[in-house]
Amino acid sequence: MLIASREYWVRVKKKQFIIMTLIGPLLFSALMVIPMLLVLYGSDSHTVLVSDQSGQFSDAFKDSKKLKFEVRKESPNALKSGLDTLEDTGILVIPAEFSTRNPQGIEYFGKNPLSADQEMRISNAISEKIDSERLGMKGLDKSFIDSLNTEVEIKTFKLGDKGFEDSSSGASNAVAFGSSILMYMFILLYGMQVLKGVVEEKTNRIIEVIISSVKPFQLMMGKILGIGAVSLTQFLLWIMLSMGIFTAASSFIKVPEASKEELSMVQNMSPEAKKAVESKMVEQTKPAMMKALETLDLGKNVVVFLIYFALAYLFYASIFAAIGSAVDNETDSQQLLFPVTVPLLIGYLLGIMVSSDPGNQVGFWASMIPFTSPIVMMARMPYGVPTWELALSITLLLGAFFGMTWLAARIYRVGILMYGKKATFKEILKWVTYKG
Amino acid sequence: MPLLQIDSVSKRYSAHTALDQVSLSVPENCIFGLLGPNGAGKTSLIRIINQITAPDSGTVLFDGHPLRQSHINEIGYLPEERGLYKKMEVGEQVMYLARLKGLDKEEATKRIKFWFEKFELQSWWKKKVEELSKGMQQKVQFITTVVHEPRLIILDEPFSGFDPLNANLIRDEILEIRKKGATIIFSTHRMETVEELCDHVALINRAKKVLDGEKNAIRQQFRDNTFELIYSGSLPDLSLQAEVLDDVQEADVRKALIRPKALGNRRELIRTLNDNLELISFSEKLPTFNDIFIKTVKDSSHE
Numbered sequence: 007m008l009i010a011s012r013e014y015w016v017r018v019k020k021k022q023f024i025i026m027t028l029i030g031p032l033l034f035s036a037l038m039v040i041p042m043l044l045v046l047y048g049s050d051s052h053t054v055l056v057s058d059q060s061g062q063f064s065d066a067f068k069d070s071k072k073l074k075f076e077v078r079k080e081s082p083n084a085l086k087s088g089l090d091t092l093e094d095t096g097i098l099v100i101p102a103e104f105s106t107r108n109p110q111g112i113e114y115f116g117k118n119p120l121s122a123d124q125e126m127r128i129s130n131a132i133s134e135k136i137d138s139e140r141l142g143m144k145g146l147d148k149s150f151i152d153s154l155n156t157e158v159e160i161k162t163f164k165l166g167d168k169g170f171e172d173s174s175s176g177a178s179n180a181v182a183f184g185s186s187i188l189m190y191m192f193i194l195l196y197g198m199q200v201l202k203g204v205v206e207e208k209t210n211r212i213i214e215v216i217i218s219s220v221k222p223f224q225l226m227m228g229k230i231l232g233i234g235a236v237s238l239t240q241f242l243l244w245i246m247l248s249m250g251i252f253t254a255a256s257s258f259i260k261v262p263e264a265s266k267e268e269l270s271m272v273q274n275m276s277p278e279a280k281k282a283v284e285s286k287m288v289e290q291t292k293p294a295m296m297k298a299l300e301t302l303d304l305g306k307n308v309v310v311f312l313i314y315f316a317l318a319y320l321f322y323a324s325i326f327a328a329i330g331s332a333v334d335n336e337t338d339s340q341q342l343l344f345p346v347t348v349p350l351l352i353g354y355l356l357g358i359m360v361s362s363d364p365g366n367q368v369g370f371w372a373s374m375i376p377f378t379s380p381i382v383m384m385a386r387m388p389y390g391v392p393t394w395e396l397a398l399s400i401t402l403l404l405g406a407f408f409g410m411t412w413l414a415a416r417i418y419r420v421g422i423l424m425y426g427k428k429a430t431f432k433e434i435l436k437w438v439t440y441k442g
Numbered sequence: 443m444p445l446l447q448i449d450s451v452s453k454r455y456s457a458h459t460a461l462d463q464v465s466l467s468v469p470e471n472c473i474f475g476l477l478g479p480n481g482a483g484k485t486s487l488i489r490i491i492n493q494i495t496a497p498d499s500g501t502v503l504f505d506g507h508p509l510r511q512s513h514i515n516e517i518g519y520l521p522e523e524r525g526l527y528k529k530m531e532v533g534e535q536v537m538y539l540a541r542l543k544g545l546d547k548e549e550a551t552k553r554i555k556f557w558f559e560k561f562e563l564q565s566w567w568k569k570k571v572e573e574l575s576k577g578m579q580q581k582v583q584f585i586t587t588v589v590h591e592p593r594l595i596i597l598d599e600p601f602s603g604f605d606p607l608n609a610n611l612i613r614d615e616i617l618e619i620r621k622k623g624a625t626i627i628f629s630t631h632r633m634e635t636v637e638e639l640c641d642h643v644a645l646i647n648r649a650k651k652v653l654d655g656e657k658n659a660i661r662q663q664f665r666d667n668t669f670e671l672i673y674s675g676s677l678p679d680l681s682l683q684a685e686v687l688d689d690v691q692e693a694d695v696r697k698a699l700i701r702p703k704a705l706g707n708r709r710e711l712i713r714t715l716n717d718n719l720e721l722i723s724f725s726e727k728l729p730t731f732n733d734i735f736i737k738t739v740k741d742s743s744h745e
């Protein structure tokens with residue numbers, strides 16, 4: 007206990023910790039707020055001057071928020087020479103010989119290349135036009151063709167404890183992705199701290215003094231728990247600070263959004279109508295992201311995250327401790343680290359995969375196997391995971407943690423007193439069998 | 443009853459044997475010199491006493507009982523490789539180590555203050571360890587070894603890194619602690635400190651104990667009938683009575699080492715000398731521990 011509290015206070019008092027704790031939430035909330043800002047204030051709209059030599063596509067392009075089209079009569083060369091003076095403008099040249107039979111030769115000229123999104127919009131517009139032309143040639147009438155282009159919006163429901171619940175796959179995806187990355191980062195971050203702590207004690211040679219006072223196992227567990235407490239402290243502070251900053255930032259952003267024309271409209275209305283519109287506006291201006299998040303059971307997610315983090319941390323930290331004990335300095339640890347980083351990385355990659363395809367078999371198994379389960383399970387959580395799977399996975403992880411701690415303690419005990427030789431995996435395995 | 447009774451302890455690591463059937467008995471309230479060349483197995487033995495590792499076979503009795511966890515608080519250990527947390531404050535660090543040894547906070551504060559005053563370290567309480575000079579770090583480490591007033595103190599090369607003044611300070615403390623009733627095991631390569639401080643000596647070479655006993659008894663055992671002679675004048679012909687090993691001028695006197703041929707005729711030898719030169723001193727030259735160490739290690743290594 008004494009050891010844990012020393013490990014805790016030494017780290018919490020460090021400047022690095024305080025700085026990281028303050029900067030972390032800024033980074034996190036920046037990650038959340040910046041996309042919102044981009045959506046709201048977005049880049050300025052891009053104008054495309056269409057020089058249609060073939061004369062067939064003047065009505066194909068529809069303006070959107072980000073992309074405006076102007077059909078021009080001038081020759082392509084005349085347009086090109088004027089390009090210098092125009093901001094955010096490009097020229098799309100459709101050659102005279104371009105037809106539904108020969109859909110080739112379209113060129114774009116601009117100061118900046120088209121973004122993938124812009125290019126897709128333009129080529130979609132053209133191919134839509136070609137499609138309807140071709141269908142028209144077959145004698146189908148225009149209104150029928152238009153009716154083919156239905157925009158289908160899928161509202162997703164998931165089967166939860168209370169029957170089908172409203173759910174948003176976009177938000178699920180984001181939360182799944184985010185929490186598995188967070189899990190990965192935290193395990194690695196604090197696992198490395200354990201490793202550093204062990205190596206530090208070993209290179210300082212203080213280890214001999216300490217273990218003449220306490221059992222190596224106590225020292226190892228004290229260190230792991232102490233650092234674990236640091237991580238939880240930091241994590242909770244981060245959550246609180248991020249929430250604070252995020253709320254502050256999003257309330258600040260709401261104001262300009264509900265501005266201009268809508269506000270002027272409201273000015274001219276009767277008080278009742280005004281009220282109705284205002285409340286509707288609040289509902290509308292509430293960022294879509296927040297609305298989507300509400301459909302998720304955030305509380306449950308956070309609790310499960312904390313459980314998994316605690317267990318995963320304990321599991322991995324004991325491996326890190328064992329590795330730290332087997333090396334003389336941090337540089338040597340790289341080679342031995344790979345059995346830790348590889349499963350973590352696999353878990354991370356699977357996590358990304360699973361967050362877009364949660365139902366998959368690989369996801370199920372990966373969320374059961376202790377090495378990858380914390381990360382992958384986090385990726386599956388927002389989509390809803392049956393309670394028995396959760397219980398099984400947690401039990402397995404718990405069991406693995408006990409097993410790993412036992413193993414790690416045996417390696418640790420021998421490793422901390424070994425100096426001057428690089429341990430190989432074979433030797434480390436031999437240490438396990440040494441008599442205490 | 444000896445404080446520490448080590449009975450045919452063996453310890454093997456995969457490649458080599460660190461201790462082979464070593465038995466030792468450390469009497470209470472003495473200074474026990476544990477000697478041996480590098481890699482002989484001293485550290486392994488010390489680690490076993492400290493319960494850092496367990497022996498493969500054999501038993502260790504502390505105060506008549508097999509070693510158990512609670513004994514650890516009655517032992518203080520100063521390892522050869524010193525180490526402290528570099529980034530931690532000095533006072534905090536000593537406090538932490540003292541509390542690991544089972545002292546409560548109040549008692550620890552009192553004792554640490556006492557020791558800091560004794561070693562004139564008070565003003566360094568809030569400093570980080572890395573800001574201290576090496577000698578000061580050594581002092582701090584010494585305090586951590588004795589602050590819990592252990593009954594058995596194990597010191598591995600306690601004087602390395604100290605200037606003569608501080609070495610004296612530490613030496614006096616060791617004697618003081620012994621006076622209070624503690625037992626000290628001393629591992630060192632400096633034979634002059636062994637001669638000066640130790641009551642008992644044991645020598646380990648190649649995992650085996652090769653010498654063990656009371657210091658003066660060992661010296662008696664290694665006597666080789668050599669006498670030192672300080673005189674002025676010139677040495678007469680002694681060829682019938684003794685062998686002259688050495689004869690040199692030292693400042694304004696001469697110094698000779700002689701070995702009488704028969705044990706009985708020492709009186710006659712002195713008479714001959716007295717008749718021929720001015721004798722300043724005539725004394726038996728006991729072997730130094732340096733000689734004993736080298737001789738024993740060489741002999742046991744050739745076996």
